[in-house]
Amino acid sequence: MATAIVGSTRRAPRRALCWFQRAAEWSRQRELSTAAGPAAGDAERSAGQERHRVVFLGTPQVSALVLQELLRASVEPGSAFEVAAVVSRPSSRHWLERTQEAGPGPGSAAPSSSSSSSSSSPPAGRPNWSRHSASAVERLARDAGLPPDRILCPVSPREPAFLDAMRSLRPALAVTAAYGAMLPQAFLDIPRRGTLNIHPSLLPKYRGAAPVQRCLADGCFASGVSLAFTVLACDAGPVLEAQQVPVPPDVQAPELTQQLFALGARMLLRRLPGVLAGADSAATARPQDEAEATFAPKILxxxxxxxxxxxxxxxxxxxxxxxxxxxxxxxxxxxxxxxxxxxxxxxxxxxxxxxxxxxxxxxxxxxxxxxxxxxxxxxxxxxxxxxxxxxxxxxxxxxxxxxxxxxxxxxxxxxxxxxxxxxxxxxxxxxxxxxxxxxxxxxxxxxxxxxxxxxxxxxxxxxxxx
The missing domain is CATH 3.10.25.10 (Formyl transferase, C-terminal domain)
Known part of the structure:
Protein backbone atom coordinates (compact mmCIF):
# COMPACT_ATOMS: atom_id res chain seq x y z
CA MET A 1 0.00 0.00 0.00
CA ALA A 2 1.35 3.35 -1.01
CA THR A 3 2.11 5.75 1.79
CA ALA A 4 1.18 9.39 1.36
CA ILE A 5 3.65 12.00 2.54
CA VAL A 6 1.77 14.50 4.67
CA GLY A 7 3.00 17.94 5.69
CA SER A 8 5.92 18.09 3.27
CA THR A 9 7.35 21.58 2.86
CA ARG A 10 8.77 20.83 -0.57
CA ARG A 11 7.16 22.88 -3.33
CA ALA A 12 6.96 22.22 -6.99
CA PRO A 13 9.73 24.16 -8.76
CA ARG A 14 8.59 27.36 -10.46
CA ARG A 15 9.53 27.74 -14.07
CA ALA A 16 10.61 31.37 -14.26
CA LEU A 17 11.75 32.69 -17.58
CA CYS A 18 15.34 33.92 -17.51
CA TRP A 19 16.09 37.18 -19.26
CA PHE A 20 17.44 35.30 -22.30
CA GLN A 21 14.09 33.59 -22.74
CA ARG A 22 12.19 36.85 -22.18
CA ALA A 23 14.37 38.60 -24.78
CA ALA A 24 13.72 35.82 -27.29
CA GLU A 25 9.98 35.95 -26.56
CA TRP A 26 9.95 39.70 -27.07
CA SER A 27 11.75 39.29 -30.42
CA ARG A 28 9.08 36.80 -31.54
CA GLN A 29 6.30 39.14 -30.45
CA ARG A 30 7.90 42.02 -32.32
CA GLU A 31 8.15 39.94 -35.49
CA LEU A 32 4.48 38.95 -35.19
CA SER A 33 3.53 42.59 -34.64
CA THR A 34 5.48 43.65 -37.71
CA ALA A 35 3.94 40.88 -39.80
CA ALA A 36 0.46 41.96 -38.70
CA GLY A 37 0.88 45.17 -40.66
CA PRO A 38 0.45 48.88 -39.95
CA ALA A 39 -2.87 48.41 -38.13
CA ALA A 40 -1.23 46.42 -35.33
CA GLY A 41 1.52 49.03 -35.01
CA ASP A 42 -1.03 51.84 -34.82
CA ALA A 43 -2.97 50.00 -32.13
CA GLU A 44 0.20 49.53 -30.09
CA ARG A 45 1.14 53.19 -30.37
CA SER A 46 -2.39 54.28 -29.46
CA ALA A 47 -2.18 52.14 -26.34
CA GLY A 48 1.00 53.98 -25.36
CA GLN A 49 3.15 50.84 -25.57
CA GLU A 50 5.66 52.00 -28.16
CA ARG A 51 9.18 51.58 -26.87
CA HIS A 52 12.30 53.51 -27.79
CA ARG A 53 14.64 51.67 -30.11
CA VAL A 54 18.26 51.43 -28.94
CA VAL A 55 21.13 50.21 -31.12
CA PHE A 56 24.14 48.74 -29.33
CA LEU A 57 27.67 48.72 -30.77
CA GLY A 58 30.48 46.71 -29.15
CA THR A 59 32.89 43.84 -29.77
CA PRO A 60 34.94 42.26 -26.90
CA GLN A 61 33.84 40.49 -23.75
CA VAL A 62 33.61 43.70 -21.70
CA SER A 63 31.16 45.02 -24.30
CA ALA A 64 29.12 41.85 -23.93
CA LEU A 65 28.81 42.58 -20.21
CA VAL A 66 27.24 45.93 -21.03
CA LEU A 67 24.94 44.40 -23.66
CA GLN A 68 23.83 41.72 -21.20
CA GLU A 69 22.71 44.36 -18.68
CA LEU A 70 21.01 46.35 -21.44
CA LEU A 71 19.11 43.28 -22.65
CA ARG A 72 18.17 42.36 -19.12
CA ALA A 73 16.74 45.83 -18.47
CA SER A 74 14.92 45.90 -21.81
CA VAL A 75 12.74 42.89 -20.96
CA GLU A 76 11.80 44.04 -17.48
CA PRO A 77 8.10 44.91 -17.03
CA GLY A 78 7.46 48.52 -17.92
CA SER A 79 10.75 48.98 -19.78
CA ALA A 80 10.67 52.04 -22.04
CA PHE A 81 13.19 50.73 -24.59
CA GLU A 82 14.12 47.72 -26.65
CA VAL A 83 17.46 46.64 -28.14
CA ALA A 84 16.52 46.95 -31.80
CA ALA A 85 19.88 45.94 -33.28
CA VAL A 86 23.41 44.93 -32.28
CA VAL A 87 26.50 45.94 -34.25
CA SER A 88 29.91 44.31 -33.85
CA ARG A 89 33.24 44.17 -35.63
CA PRO A 90 33.64 41.21 -38.02
CA SER A 91 36.13 38.40 -37.59
CA SER A 92 38.77 37.66 -40.21
CA ARG A 93 36.87 34.52 -41.26
CA HIS A 94 33.71 36.55 -41.73
CA TRP A 95 35.57 39.20 -43.74
CA LEU A 96 37.17 36.62 -46.05
CA GLU A 97 33.86 34.84 -46.62
CA ARG A 98 32.27 38.11 -47.69
CA THR A 99 35.16 38.81 -50.03
CA GLN A 100 34.86 35.39 -51.67
CA GLU A 101 31.08 35.67 -52.03
CA ALA A 102 31.29 39.18 -53.46
CA GLY A 103 34.05 38.57 -55.96
CA PRO A 104 36.15 41.34 -57.48
CA GLY A 105 34.68 44.74 -58.04
CA PRO A 106 34.55 48.25 -56.67
CA GLY A 107 32.07 49.56 -54.14
CA SER A 108 31.14 49.09 -50.54
CA ALA A 109 29.84 46.01 -48.81
CA ALA A 110 26.51 45.62 -47.12
CA PRO A 111 26.41 44.83 -43.44
CA SER A 112 26.54 41.14 -42.70
CA SER A 113 24.59 39.32 -40.04
CA SER A 114 25.70 36.45 -37.85
CA SER A 115 24.38 33.88 -40.29
CA SER A 116 24.19 35.44 -43.73
CA SER A 117 25.78 38.02 -45.98
CA SER A 118 24.03 40.19 -48.54
CA SER A 119 27.03 42.06 -49.92
CA SER A 120 27.43 42.48 -53.63
CA SER A 121 30.99 43.80 -53.66
CA PRO A 122 34.18 43.17 -51.69
CA PRO A 123 34.25 44.85 -48.31
CA ALA A 124 36.62 47.71 -47.70
CA GLY A 125 38.70 48.18 -44.57
CA ARG A 126 40.63 45.66 -42.51
CA PRO A 127 39.33 42.80 -40.34
CA ASN A 128 40.62 41.67 -36.96
CA TRP A 129 43.03 39.01 -38.19
CA SER A 130 43.60 37.69 -34.67
CA ARG A 131 39.94 36.68 -34.23
CA HIS A 132 38.52 33.91 -36.42
CA SER A 133 35.16 33.38 -34.72
CA ALA A 134 32.23 35.61 -33.88
CA SER A 135 32.86 38.32 -31.29
CA ALA A 136 31.55 38.03 -27.75
CA VAL A 137 28.88 40.63 -28.52
CA GLU A 138 27.72 38.85 -31.67
CA ARG A 139 27.46 35.52 -29.83
CA LEU A 140 25.48 37.07 -26.98
CA ALA A 141 23.07 38.78 -29.37
CA ARG A 142 22.51 35.52 -31.21
CA ASP A 143 21.92 33.59 -27.97
CA ALA A 144 19.47 36.26 -26.78
CA GLY A 145 17.28 35.59 -29.81
CA LEU A 146 17.81 38.71 -31.90
CA PRO A 147 16.83 38.12 -35.54
CA PRO A 148 19.82 37.55 -37.84
CA ASP A 149 19.08 40.72 -39.80
CA ARG A 150 19.39 42.74 -36.56
CA ILE A 151 22.93 41.48 -35.82
CA LEU A 152 25.19 43.49 -38.10
CA CYS A 153 28.93 43.12 -38.65
CA PRO A 154 30.01 45.74 -41.21
CA VAL A 155 33.70 45.90 -42.01
CA SER A 156 33.34 49.67 -41.90
CA PRO A 157 30.54 51.75 -40.34
CA ARG A 158 30.83 54.01 -43.37
CA GLU A 159 29.30 51.42 -45.69
CA PRO A 160 26.21 52.89 -47.41
CA ALA A 161 24.18 49.71 -46.98
CA PHE A 162 24.92 49.64 -43.25
CA LEU A 163 23.93 53.29 -42.86
CA ASP A 164 20.72 52.60 -44.79
CA ALA A 165 19.92 49.71 -42.45
CA MET A 166 20.42 52.00 -39.46
CA ARG A 167 18.17 54.69 -40.94
CA SER A 168 15.43 52.13 -41.56
CA LEU A 169 15.45 51.22 -37.86
CA ARG A 170 14.84 54.86 -36.82
CA PRO A 171 16.65 54.37 -33.48
CA ALA A 172 16.13 56.78 -30.62
CA LEU A 173 19.62 56.19 -29.26
CA ALA A 174 22.86 54.39 -30.04
CA VAL A 175 25.10 53.04 -27.26
CA THR A 176 28.75 52.16 -27.83
CA ALA A 177 31.14 50.24 -25.56
CA ALA A 178 34.55 49.29 -26.97
CA TYR A 179 33.15 48.96 -30.49
CA GLY A 180 36.57 49.34 -32.10
CA ALA A 181 35.95 51.74 -35.01
CA MET A 182 35.39 55.46 -35.44
CA LEU A 183 31.79 56.33 -36.29
CA PRO A 184 31.23 58.74 -39.19
CA GLN A 185 29.01 61.79 -38.96
CA ALA A 186 26.53 60.05 -41.25
CA PHE A 187 25.96 57.50 -38.48
CA LEU A 188 25.95 60.04 -35.64
CA ASP A 189 23.14 61.94 -37.37
CA ILE A 190 20.79 58.94 -37.31
CA PRO A 191 19.76 58.42 -33.62
CA ARG A 192 17.49 61.29 -32.64
CA ARG A 193 18.79 61.31 -29.03
CA GLY A 194 22.41 60.93 -30.10
CA THR A 195 25.05 58.29 -29.35
CA LEU A 196 26.28 57.53 -25.82
CA ASN A 197 29.69 55.99 -25.24
CA ILE A 198 31.01 54.20 -22.16
CA HIS A 199 34.68 55.19 -21.94
CA PRO A 200 36.90 53.71 -19.18
CA SER A 201 38.68 56.89 -18.10
CA LEU A 202 37.89 60.23 -16.51
CA LEU A 203 37.52 62.29 -19.67
CA PRO A 204 39.20 64.37 -20.98
CA LYS A 205 42.06 62.23 -19.61
CA TYR A 206 43.15 59.25 -21.67
CA ARG A 207 41.13 59.67 -24.81
CA GLY A 208 41.70 56.91 -27.33
CA ALA A 209 41.96 53.16 -27.78
CA ALA A 210 43.88 52.08 -24.65
CA PRO A 211 42.87 54.26 -21.67
CA VAL A 212 43.15 51.56 -19.01
CA GLN A 213 46.54 50.30 -20.17
CA ARG A 214 48.01 53.79 -20.43
CA CYS A 215 46.63 54.73 -17.04
CA LEU A 216 48.27 51.70 -15.39
CA ALA A 217 51.54 52.22 -17.24
CA ASP A 218 51.65 55.76 -15.90
CA GLY A 219 51.26 54.47 -12.35
CA CYS A 220 47.99 56.29 -11.66
CA PHE A 221 46.38 55.78 -8.26
CA ALA A 222 42.87 56.61 -9.53
CA SER A 223 40.92 56.00 -12.71
CA GLY A 224 37.25 56.05 -13.61
CA VAL A 225 34.58 55.70 -16.24
CA SER A 226 32.74 58.35 -18.25
CA LEU A 227 29.38 58.30 -19.99
CA ALA A 228 29.77 60.78 -22.83
CA PHE A 229 27.95 61.75 -26.01
CA THR A 230 29.86 60.84 -29.13
CA VAL A 231 31.05 63.50 -31.56
CA LEU A 232 33.22 63.21 -34.65
CA ALA A 233 36.43 63.93 -32.69
CA CYS A 234 37.77 60.96 -30.70
CA ASP A 235 36.21 60.80 -27.20
CA ALA A 236 35.74 64.59 -27.18
CA GLY A 237 31.97 64.80 -26.65
CA PRO A 238 30.22 66.31 -23.62
CA VAL A 239 30.24 64.13 -20.50
CA LEU A 240 26.87 63.16 -19.04
CA GLU A 241 28.34 61.50 -15.94
CA ALA A 242 31.73 60.35 -14.68
CA GLN A 243 32.73 58.35 -11.63
CA GLN A 244 36.18 57.93 -10.12
CA VAL A 245 37.51 54.68 -8.67
CA PRO A 246 40.78 53.93 -6.83
CA VAL A 247 43.37 51.80 -8.60
CA PRO A 248 44.85 49.08 -6.34
CA PRO A 249 48.64 48.74 -6.66
CA ASP A 250 48.51 45.20 -8.07
CA VAL A 251 45.38 45.31 -10.24
CA GLN A 252 45.96 44.43 -13.89
CA ALA A 253 44.45 45.80 -17.07
CA PRO A 254 41.84 43.04 -17.72
CA GLU A 255 40.52 43.21 -14.14
CA LEU A 256 40.33 47.01 -14.06
CA THR A 257 38.75 47.15 -17.52
CA GLN A 258 35.98 44.74 -16.49
CA GLN A 259 35.36 46.69 -13.29
CA LEU A 260 35.06 50.00 -15.15
CA PHE A 261 32.71 48.69 -17.83
CA ALA A 262 30.50 47.06 -15.19
CA LEU A 263 30.32 50.42 -13.45
CA GLY A 264 29.64 52.11 -16.78
CA ALA A 265 26.76 49.73 -17.51
CA ARG A 266 25.08 50.64 -14.23
CA MET A 267 25.65 54.31 -14.96
CA LEU A 268 24.09 53.89 -18.43
CA LEU A 269 20.94 52.21 -17.10
CA ARG A 270 20.56 54.90 -14.46
CA ARG A 271 20.76 57.74 -16.99
CA LEU A 272 18.92 56.04 -19.86
CA PRO A 273 15.36 57.14 -18.93
CA GLY A 274 16.37 60.80 -18.83
CA VAL A 275 18.20 60.58 -22.16
CA LEU A 276 15.33 58.80 -23.91
CA ALA A 277 12.86 61.34 -22.52
CA GLY A 278 15.00 64.22 -23.75
CA ALA A 279 15.68 65.60 -20.26
CA ASP A 280 19.39 64.73 -20.57
CA SER A 281 21.14 65.59 -23.80
CA ALA A 282 24.43 66.76 -25.26
CA ALA A 283 23.28 70.33 -24.63
CA THR A 284 22.90 69.73 -20.89
CA ALA A 285 26.03 67.55 -20.46
CA ARG A 286 29.37 68.95 -19.29
CA PRO A 287 31.72 70.05 -22.10
CA GLN A 288 35.26 68.72 -21.91
CA ASP A 289 38.19 71.02 -21.21
CA GLU A 290 40.46 70.62 -24.22
CA ALA A 291 43.41 72.05 -22.28
CA GLU A 292 43.22 69.06 -19.90
CA ALA A 293 42.99 66.39 -22.63
CA THR A 294 45.52 63.56 -22.76
CA PHE A 295 45.60 60.68 -25.20
CA ALA A 296 45.90 56.90 -24.95
CA PRO A 297 47.05 55.49 -28.29
CA LYS A 298 46.63 51.86 -29.22
CA ILE A 299 49.04 49.40 -27.61
CA LEU A 300 51.65 48.04 -30.02
Missing part, protein backbone atom coordinates in the same frame (compact mmCIF):
# COMPACT_ATOMS: atom_id res chain seq x y z
CA UNK A 301 53.05 44.53 -29.77
CA UNK A 302 56.64 45.74 -29.37
CA UNK A 303 55.67 47.70 -26.26
CA UNK A 304 55.41 44.41 -24.38
CA UNK A 305 59.18 44.17 -23.76
CA UNK A 306 60.38 45.19 -20.32
CA UNK A 307 63.38 47.46 -19.71
CA UNK A 308 64.84 46.73 -16.29
CA UNK A 309 66.99 49.86 -16.43
CA UNK A 310 63.83 51.73 -15.40
CA UNK A 311 62.69 51.95 -11.76
CA UNK A 312 61.18 48.74 -10.39
CA UNK A 313 57.79 50.39 -9.78
CA UNK A 314 57.65 51.56 -13.42
CA UNK A 315 58.46 48.05 -14.69
CA UNK A 316 55.79 46.59 -12.38
CA UNK A 317 53.24 49.10 -13.72
CA UNK A 318 54.22 48.13 -17.26
CA UNK A 319 53.57 44.45 -16.50
CA UNK A 320 50.11 45.36 -15.16
CA UNK A 321 49.35 47.44 -18.25
CA UNK A 322 50.44 44.76 -20.72
CA UNK A 323 48.51 41.93 -18.99
CA UNK A 324 46.15 40.11 -21.30
CA UNK A 325 47.29 41.35 -24.69
CA UNK A 326 50.10 41.58 -25.70
CA UNK A 327 51.47 40.32 -22.38
CA UNK A 328 54.68 41.62 -20.81
CA UNK A 329 57.88 39.97 -22.01
CA UNK A 330 61.41 39.93 -20.63
CA UNK A 331 64.60 38.78 -22.29
CA UNK A 332 67.27 37.33 -20.02
CA UNK A 333 70.53 35.48 -20.57
CA UNK A 334 70.62 31.82 -19.46
CA UNK A 335 74.04 30.40 -18.71
CA UNK A 336 74.66 27.10 -20.48
CA UNK A 337 76.27 24.18 -18.70
CA UNK A 338 79.82 23.34 -19.62
CA UNK A 339 80.44 25.98 -22.28
CA UNK A 340 79.56 28.92 -20.04
CA UNK A 341 77.90 30.77 -22.90
CA UNK A 342 74.82 32.83 -22.12
CA UNK A 343 71.97 32.45 -24.55
CA UNK A 344 68.98 34.83 -24.63
CA UNK A 345 65.66 33.41 -23.49
CA UNK A 346 62.29 35.19 -23.56
CA UNK A 347 59.82 35.01 -20.69
CA UNK A 348 56.20 36.04 -20.70
CA UNK A 349 55.85 37.80 -17.34
CA UNK A 350 52.36 37.46 -15.88
CA UNK A 351 52.49 38.85 -12.33
CA UNK A 352 55.07 40.81 -10.37
CA UNK A 353 55.59 42.94 -7.30
CA UNK A 354 58.22 45.43 -6.16
CA UNK A 355 60.71 44.40 -3.48
CA UNK A 356 62.81 47.14 -1.85
CA UNK A 357 66.50 46.82 -2.56
CA UNK A 358 69.69 48.27 -1.14
CA UNK A 359 69.80 51.06 -3.71
CA UNK A 360 72.17 51.63 -6.64
CA UNK A 361 75.75 50.57 -6.12
CA UNK A 362 78.89 51.63 -7.99
CA UNK A 363 78.34 52.10 -11.68
CA UNK A 364 74.58 52.00 -11.29
CA UNK A 365 74.32 48.28 -10.45
CA UNK A 366 72.24 47.44 -7.35
CA UNK A 367 74.67 46.75 -4.53
CA UNK A 368 74.18 43.35 -2.94
CA UNK A 369 71.40 42.36 -5.36
CA UNK A 370 72.90 38.89 -5.58
CA UNK A 371 76.20 37.23 -5.04
CA UNK A 372 77.15 37.61 -8.68
CA UNK A 373 75.29 40.79 -9.62
CA UNK A 374 78.02 43.36 -9.17
CA UNK A 375 80.78 41.37 -10.83
CA UNK A 376 78.85 39.52 -13.53
CA UNK A 377 80.10 41.66 -16.38
CA UNK A 378 83.72 41.55 -15.26
CA UNK A 379 84.03 37.85 -14.48
CA UNK A 380 81.55 36.23 -16.84
CA UNK A 381 82.43 34.24 -19.97
CA UNK A 382 83.38 36.23 -23.03
CA UNK A 383 80.66 34.79 -25.25
CA UNK A 384 77.08 36.02 -25.43
CA UNK A 385 75.01 34.18 -28.00
CA UNK A 386 72.30 35.86 -29.98
CA UNK A 387 74.09 38.78 -31.57
CA UNK A 388 73.19 42.42 -31.56
CA UNK A 389 69.53 42.03 -32.42
CA UNK A 390 68.54 39.19 -30.15
CA UNK A 391 67.09 41.08 -27.22
CA UNK A 392 64.29 43.59 -27.27
CA UNK A 393 64.04 46.63 -25.08
CA UNK A 394 61.17 48.14 -23.17
CA UNK A 395 58.81 49.78 -25.63
CA UNK A 396 61.13 50.27 -28.57
CA UNK A 397 61.70 46.65 -29.50
CA UNK A 398 65.34 47.40 -30.40
CA UNK A 399 68.65 45.84 -29.34
CA UNK A 400 69.83 46.55 -25.81
CA UNK A 401 73.14 44.73 -25.95
CA UNK A 402 75.86 43.81 -28.38
CA UNK A 403 78.24 40.88 -28.34
CA UNK A 404 80.92 40.27 -25.73
CA UNK A 405 81.16 40.06 -21.97
CA UNK A 406 81.15 43.81 -21.52
CA UNK A 407 77.41 43.83 -22.28
CA UNK A 408 76.40 41.22 -19.68
CA UNK A 409 74.45 42.77 -16.80
CA UNK A 410 73.70 41.84 -13.19
CA UNK A 411 72.72 38.36 -12.15
CA UNK A 412 69.06 37.57 -11.51
CA UNK A 413 68.32 36.01 -8.13
CA UNK A 414 66.75 32.61 -8.82
CA UNK A 415 66.56 30.40 -5.75
CA UNK A 416 63.69 28.57 -4.04
CA UNK A 417 60.53 30.62 -4.51
CA UNK A 418 62.42 33.78 -5.44
CA UNK A 419 62.88 35.17 -8.92
CA UNK A 420 64.21 38.70 -8.35
CA UNK A 421 65.37 40.96 -11.16
CA UNK A 422 67.49 44.02 -10.24
CA UNK A 423 66.21 47.31 -11.65
CA UNK A 424 67.70 50.68 -12.40
CA UNK A 425 66.72 52.36 -9.12
CA UNK A 426 68.30 49.68 -6.94
CA UNK A 427 64.99 47.99 -6.09
CA UNK A 428 64.07 44.51 -7.25
CA UNK A 429 61.17 43.26 -9.36
CA UNK A 430 59.92 39.94 -8.02
CA UNK A 431 58.41 37.83 -10.78
CA UNK A 432 55.58 35.75 -9.31
CA UNK A 433 54.25 34.00 -12.43
CA UNK A 434 55.53 33.39 -15.94
CA UNK A 435 53.79 31.98 -18.99
CA UNK A 436 54.25 28.33 -19.92
CA UNK A 437 55.54 27.56 -23.40
CA UNK A 438 52.76 26.71 -25.92
CA UNK A 439 52.13 22.99 -26.05
CA UNK A 440 53.69 22.40 -22.64
CA UNK A 441 50.44 21.12 -21.16
CA UNK A 442 49.06 21.82 -17.73
CA UNK A 443 48.32 25.27 -16.39
CA UNK A 444 49.03 28.31 -18.54
CA UNK A 445 51.02 29.92 -15.71
CA UNK A 446 54.14 28.75 -13.92
CA UNK A 447 54.88 29.95 -10.42
CA UNK A 448 58.33 31.32 -9.66
CA UNK A 449 59.14 28.12 -7.73
CA UNK A 450 58.24 25.93 -10.74
CA UNK A 451 60.27 28.09 -13.10
CA UNK A 452 63.33 28.21 -10.83
CA UNK A 453 63.18 24.42 -10.40
CA UNK A 454 63.32 24.07 -14.18
CA UNK A 455 66.53 26.08 -14.34
CA UNK A 456 68.39 23.26 -12.55
CA UNK A 457 70.72 25.76 -10.84
CA UNK A 458 71.70 27.47 -14.08
CA UNK A 459 72.21 31.20 -13.67
CA UNK A 460 70.27 34.04 -15.26
CA UNK A 461 71.62 37.48 -16.14
CA UNK A 462 70.30 40.70 -17.53
CA UNK A 463 71.51 41.35 -21.10
CA UNK A 464 72.59 44.93 -20.34
CA UNK A 465 74.18 46.99 -17.61
CA UNK A 466 71.95 49.00 -15.29
Missing amino acids: RQEAYLDFRRPAAAVHDHVRAMAGWPGARATLLLEARGTGTRDPIELKVLRTRVVPGPGPGPGGAPSGASSGAASAAATGPASVAGGAGGVHGGGAGGSLYGSGAACVGPQVVARGEELLVPCGDGNMLQILEVGRKPGGGGSFALTAREFVAGLSKRRLFLPYRL
